[in-house]
Amino acid sequence: MAAHSVPLKIYYGVFLALCVLTFLTVWTAKHDYGLLNTPIALSIAGLKGALVILFFMHVKYSSKLTQLFAFAGFFWLALLLVFTLQDYWTRDMLNVYFFKPH
Amino acid sequence: MSDHAHSTTGLVHHFDDIEQQHEAGTLGMWAFLITEVLFFGGLFGAYAVYRSAYPEAFMRASSHLDVDLGGVNTIVLICSSLTMALSVYAAQKGSKRGIIMGLLGTMFFGAIFLGVKVIEYKDKWDHHLVPGDNFIFEGNPGGPEQLYFALYFAMTGVHAFHMIVGMVIICWMIKKAHRGDFTPGHHPLVENFGLYWHFVDIVWIFLFPLLYLIGAHSGSHT
Structure with a gap:
């Protein structure tokens, strides 16, 4: 095993x-x-x-399958962070403020 | 964990062999850990968004944490991960004494970690750094530093809760180990709990620099 x-x-x-x-x-x-x-x-x-x-x-x-599971978890975490931040970090380029500019 | 599990090999009837059963167990545990990754990931995402909105406030707030206590706790958690790994190793070798010693060590270091956490929380309470009506940061009530401390308590609190749950499970495992429930070829509980404990360690490995160290170069105020 x-x-x-x-x-x-x-x-x-x-x-x-x-x-x-x-x-x-x-x-x-x-x-x-x-x-x-x-x-x-x-x-x-x-x-x-x-x-x-x-x-x-x-x-x-x-096993390869377990390795794939472990990788998938962190890959999805990366997607979560990248898609969230590409929104918030580009808002001032579009003049759409979520936070008050400081 | 049905009654079938108490046959001599530990093989339950819906698996072909013990290897397949072991593999399924490991995969199941990882599936659970993936949900944990995403659960903590949401908090890290919130941290990233708010920190990028108020970078200076986060650095100022961070410098009110004690880097030494946080560093000691990081080493303490690494020690607990080592004893956990040694417990799994002992289970593979069939050493009942080794399993129990490893688990007791993990429990010991986990308790030190939580004790240090209590001291830190008490300090934040005394210095009015708990978000809410009593929050005062360097003389000012409110302010974006509150966001940092809200995330600090949410992230370290949820992390500490995972450790408390883990320590309760350790008590149960020690009882099972003492009774001789784990054999060299069949000890899924020890292995899967090990995965859980190491995962909680990884969360702290990221929390430590993101919460304690971002203001360290500007000098500590505590």
Whole structure:
């Protein structure tokens, strides 16, 4: 069955990487990279999330169908965010304000 | 979980073999997790819309959170994910003691996380940062900073609720593990609960930078 177990050293390695990335994200947040602040923070968070999904949640070792399910969830989340933001982020181009301009 | 599940292999009659049953269980759990992704996704979407409308207010409000407490809690949750992964590993190896130790560790770190959360919520309450009639931000009542704190409490609150539910399920699992319900070839509850717990960890991995760190470069006010 799919329960061929992941070697322990992989778990400890992922744990260590997650800790290092946490310190990294705090360190980068204390510096100002202008427009890149949020993309940097989200990239580190995305990398941490991917490590958890692939190794702690065994998706790397799962069947293709399970991998497709996992991917589909985040793909739909991306659609939700992209279609919502392409609306709100373009409203001032059309002079349609949802929020009071500031 | 019908009575059929108590045969020696754990195979129920509507599956061909244990492998198919295991696969179906994992897929079912992922289907549930997808609904959770979209549930939290709505909150992250709301955050993105309001933050893009009031970027400075969000940064000012964020700098009232304690980055150290948030960072400690991030590490604490990562520890709880490791103990959860070790519990699943022990289940695969058939170590009853290992399953229970892993679950107790997860419970321990989960409790620390929630304890820190209580301290943080208390601090926000004392500083009039809870949205509503008593909200005062740097001397001003109301203001767009309220939106940030509404999202802060909604997102971290729903996240903490997931952890509380998880910890109740852990108690039940410890009882089952103690009774010897999990075998190396059949322990779907341990595996699927592991998926749930790791997912809750992932939500926090995104909440931490988006809520705590966006104002960190402008110096903390707390």
